[in-house]
Amino acid sequence: MLSVSLDQARYGCNLVAHGVFQEPSLYTVKALFILDNDGNRLLSKYYDPELYPSMKEQNNFEKNVFNKTHKADNEIAFLEGMTVVYKSSIDLFFYVVGSPQENELMLMSVLNCLFDSLTQILRKNVERRYLLENMEGVFLVVDEIIDGGVILESDPQQVLQKVNYKLVSEQAYGFVLFDYITGSLEGEAERGQLL
């Protein structure tokens, strides 16, 4: 129920913080993105409208981050004035970006939650092609973990429960995708009636 007011609260949040300490705020995550092993964007979300507002800036940032991180799995880096925590799996790279003042462990908890939730949804096959096959599940998971930069959930079990991504539809969806790729949509329609 609280999310409405959180968005309302944003109007007051852009005030310049005075003094050493930032104005305490729920807006923790600046950006989140998933790249493949060529550095191409599969999913990305920018939560702070002032951080890289244009697609070009976002792509440059992602390229830069990817170049600096894909060789060694170092978990954390400081790039372009932002704290970046990351994790890779086979041919996927997951990134969570926060301000340099942000508690690095909070960002890690978001990254871990994202990774663990996807691991479960993808049945441990955290790989590019399985991720792409289940893209709507991925979108929903991200939506449950962060909204507008606020951490909504950090427990993967809770995320899965809320997303309620059903095994049945998931399997069937695999067929849909297959049908889409091979172009046999009629076949799919028949199967849809059977189910």
Place this chain on the structure above:
Amino acid sequence: MIKKFDKKDEESGSGSNPFQHLEKSAVLQEARIFNETPINPRRCLHILTKIIYLLNQGEHFGTTEATEAFFAMTRLFQSNDQTLRRMCYLTIKEMANISEDVIIVTSSLTKDMTGKEDVYRGPAIRALCRITDVRGMLVCQLHYYDVVKRWVNEAQEAASSDNIMVQYHALGLLYHLRKNDRLAVSKMLNKFTKSGLKSPFAYCMLIRIASKLLEETEGGHDSPLFDFIESCLRNKNEMVVYEAASAIVHMPTCSARELAPAVSVLQLFCSSPKAALRYAAVRTLNKVAMKHPSAVTACNLDLENLITDSNRSIATLAITTLLKTGSESSVDRLMKQISSFVSEISDEFKVVVVQAISSLCQKYPRKHSVMMNFLSNMLRDDGGFEYKRAIVDCIIGIIEENPESKETGLAHLCEFIEDCEHTVLATKILHLLGKEGPRTPAPSKYIRFIFNRVVLESEAVRAAAVSALAKFGAQNDDLLPSVLVLMQRCMMDSDDEVRDRATFYMNVLQQKQKALNAAYIFNGLSVSVPGLEKSLHQYTLDPSERPFDMKSVPLATTPISEQKSDMAPIATSKMPEKMAPSRQDIYQEQLAAILEFQGLGPLFKSSEAVQLTEAETEYVVRCVKHTFAQHMVFQFDCTNTLNDQLLQKVVVQMEPSESYEVLHYIPAANLPYSQPGSCYSLVRLPEEDPTAVSCTFSCTMRYLVRDCDPNTGDPDDDGYDDEYVLEDLEVTVADHIQKVLKPNFGAAWEEVGDEFEKEETFALASVRTLDEAVGNIVSFLGMQPCERSDKVPENKNSHVLFLAGVFRGGHDLLVRARLALSDGVTMQVTVRGADETPVDVILASVG
């Protein structure tokens, strides 16, 4: 298990992407099946996924096509498929700002929001929020505002909820609703720190709120809030422990002893298997090392182990921390280690390394040759602007601190500008060469580097090079003929600015007069540029027979040399640096808006704020003294900290000790609780005795009190007069003098000449060291130390201090103070000025 992948797909390699060749138009075409009956959830779902994927890739959707797709999608609300519904919400969120008429889904969302289905409620609200966010629907907004208000109670309950995230959000929201009410925040903290929370996120939030409140109230370390933060160092969760340690480290007034517990938990984190935790710990220790290097020495062993960390960011931070805490003997070894991997780290961390070297140079000046070598190597490497700028700044810093390194440093910088793509850095270095080069033993060797710039570079750099050349000509008589020849060539430049400068300098130099050289080549203008612009504009609007008077232009306030305190990786601001109006420009505007102050002329100087009350009193009053040519304006910034009072007609009555005359009081009409307001007093300076520069005023604040209800803020109808005695306010000689930096003091000294020169000798019996004497004189006279003469070299028994300033009314004023240390300090003061009065004022006030 996930369905096995089809063979066909396998053949096309693992690089296949089902979304790769998506065409926006094709997808929108497909979206027509949204209108089919019955709805086929799976196909629709897939199309929605494709739309979101395209949007995410940055595909642009036109308003019309987005709106069409959006309309079609609304039909999908008829389906009961959960995942499909959820994807609809997501699509709404993504399209909210491109599609028109998103409002039409409001009712569907509202239905889901208030419905029974738990899975829908959250996402539906979030989607609805996004729409109203974008469309700014007034009705909705108002409705939510009400909801938010009513939620204070609900949020209170939620904060005690068992669900850990709900607790966190509730706390964040409660803080947001109350953050302007310090008392309410304090109560809230009190409640939650006592009752305890389950969520580590909520704890972190609580620590942040507590540190913010501590900072605002300038609370000490005996405060219960500090105790709470310290107690969080023993929390079970690492996230909370780190947050608490970081909060303590960032407190502005923490002693080494209070830091110790925080430092020891950070030390433990240094050996954590989690890279993020090691990084967080060493980054925070690095911050501690900047202010309290001794507090971190206990961690030296752990930091040594991190030097070989596979995460280069951690290794760099560890080394730079060690550079700050380690001894002089370890410097060479650490520098060697850094150079082994400096090419592997990001620019951000290279800047950190440079900053560490810079502070090291200040600590161990004897090591400057090692550092200079290292820096010049870094300067040759590739790197961005910020990185190069940090190196250049650092080299300039070393040159200024260590005169014996000047020539090596200048040589490195000369080499750098031979191939420098950054105009800002090139002009900065040329300026430095112009200032320092002519005074080195062999000035001629810099001429070549400078003239190369005139031939090869862009306009801005060429112009800077011309200015630098002129300084060589002005200082060195034997170089003058060659400089004039070069100047002649610059007069043929294609750029106006370069040509103008060359012609100007040419003519000045040909006069061969020291005073002209000093005024127009070495020391330049000391007025504020925005001020000059404004004055000239005013003059053109209202032309008169009289020539424009430079003395009527407000002076540039010398920038206070900023402390490079934050040496940890700092966010590089993306905003271009704007020419911000100075503090004085702002005051000038504010005062000009008040009718009584018109006709006082330009604002000459504004002092720092002086506290006239103790910190924790009912009313807080600070005073800023504004000096004009014949008047002073006292600005009293008052804050009422009583929430049951409204003050009205507030004035500060002043009783001068000397023949100063109070002309006007301008009251602050209303002073409600916690909203600062200003009242003013206008005072005329004594005309008959211009040397009477100091005066003491006894001040009393007078006002009408109206009691009010602390909750609603409604005041009673009647009020009563009251007064409050403030501390005395002093006007001193420093209030009449504005600091002006003369880059070449010797030239300025000659320029002013000895027409009004006076000299006197004083004994400063109570002063024990030269440093102390210099500090006292500078702060007493409020003048600008030149030629870095405010730094007394170690182990010296005598020192000469050069001070420059402008006296009220626009007269240049220079002071040379020769100091000798014997039993006390003996001081011979020589004052030169463009007018006699200021010279007398200085000697009278020193005596």
